[in-house]
Amino acid sequence: MGALTTRALQHRTTAGQGAGPHPDVGCGPGTNTDFFRSADYLGVDINPAYIKSARRKHKQPFIVADVTTYNGDSAGKFDFILINSFLHHVCDADVSTVLSRTAEWLTLHGHIHIIEVVLPGDRSIPQLLAKWDRGQYIRSLNHWRTLFETHLEIAAFEPFALKMMGRPLWSMVYCKGRRRP
Numbered sequence: 276m277g278a279l280t281t282r283a284l285q286h287r288t289t290a291g292q293g294a295g296p297h298p299d300v301g302c303g304p305g306t307n308t309d310f311f312r313s314a315d316y317l318g319v320d321i322n323p324a325y326i327k328s329a330r331r332k333h334k335q336p337f338i339v340a341d342v343t344t345y346n347g348d349s350a351g352k353f354d355f356i357l358i359n360s361f362l363h364h365v366c367d368a369d370v371s372t373v374l375s376r377t378a379e380w381l382t383l384h385g386h387i388h389i390i391e392v393v394l395p396g397d398r399s400i401p402q403l404l405a406k407w408d409r410g411q412y413i414r415s416l417n418h419w420r421t422l423f424e425t426h427l428e429i430a431a432f433e434p435f436a437l438k439m440m441g442r443p444l445w446s447m448v449y450c451k452g453r454r455r456p
Contacts, residue, residue: 296314296315296316296317296336296353297311297314297315297316297317297353297355297356297357298317298318298319298353298356298357298377298380299311299316299317299318299319299357299359300319300342300356300357300358300361300373300377301319301320301321301342301358301359301360301361301362301364302318302319302320302325302326302329302337303320303322303325303329304325304328304329304332305318305325305328305329305332305333305335305337306359307357307359308329308332308333308335309333311335314355316335316336317335317336317337317338318333318335318336318337318338319337319338319340319342319345320337320339320340321339321340321341321342322339323339326338326339342373342376342377343369343372343373343376345376349379349380351379351380351381351382351383352380352382353380353381353382353385354381354382354384354385354386355385355386355388356377356380356381356385356386356387356388357387357388358373358377358387358388358389358390359388359389359390360390360391360392360410361373362389362391362412362422363391363392363410363411363412363413363414364410364411364412365412366412367412367422370412370422371422371425371426374387374422374423374425374426374427375426378426378427378452378453378454378455379454381453381454383454384453385453385454386430386451386452386453387427387450387451387452387453388449388450388451389423389448389449389450389451389452390447390448390449390450391414391419391447391448391450392410392413392445392446392447393413393414393415393416393419393434393446393447393448394413394414394415394446395446396415416434416446416448419448419450420432423450423452426452426455427450427452427453427454427455428452428453428454428455428456429450429451429452430451430452430453431449431450431451432448432449432450432451433448433449433450434446434447434448435447435448435449
């Protein structure tokens with residue numbers, strides 16, 4: 276699902292423009308790496324097995340790190356950070372920490388680009404698929420908005436559906452935000 280949701284991101288911004296590198300937070304096994312072929316990319320994940328797999332498949336840098344505690348030379352360095360389908364795997368407190376920390380990493384005009392699965396309120400295929408997801412913290416659209424607005428100045432907040440043969444399968448949200456002044 277990661278690569279599919281990144282296609283939605285490509286319609287909203289051009290990955291890899293501006294100052295780099297461009298962190299992909301919660302990169303897993305490098306699912307989104309190919310979208311950054313022409314960019315200075317940095318995959319970040321807490322899972323050493325995912326990073327090992329990503330390093331075998333891609334010729335980009337990857338680091339094993341917990342973004343809630345990572346103290347690399349990151350403050351004010353990045354103008355593009357991707358967080359794709361990661362936050363629904365962590366509790367609200369950890370989402371808050373991730374958003375606060377990554378917002379500190381941004382340049383003055385940089386943005387965090389977030390794509391997340393949404394738990395629809397109706398009984399539907401998207402609701403069923405969301406409940407089957409491995410993430411234990413799939414949230415409603417309003418819950419996501421509240422979490423994002425708490426930590427970021429929102430430039431875009433766009434719900435969308437991932438479809439197959441014209442039928443919605445997942446309800447998603449794209450959020451573009453920057454560090455609060």
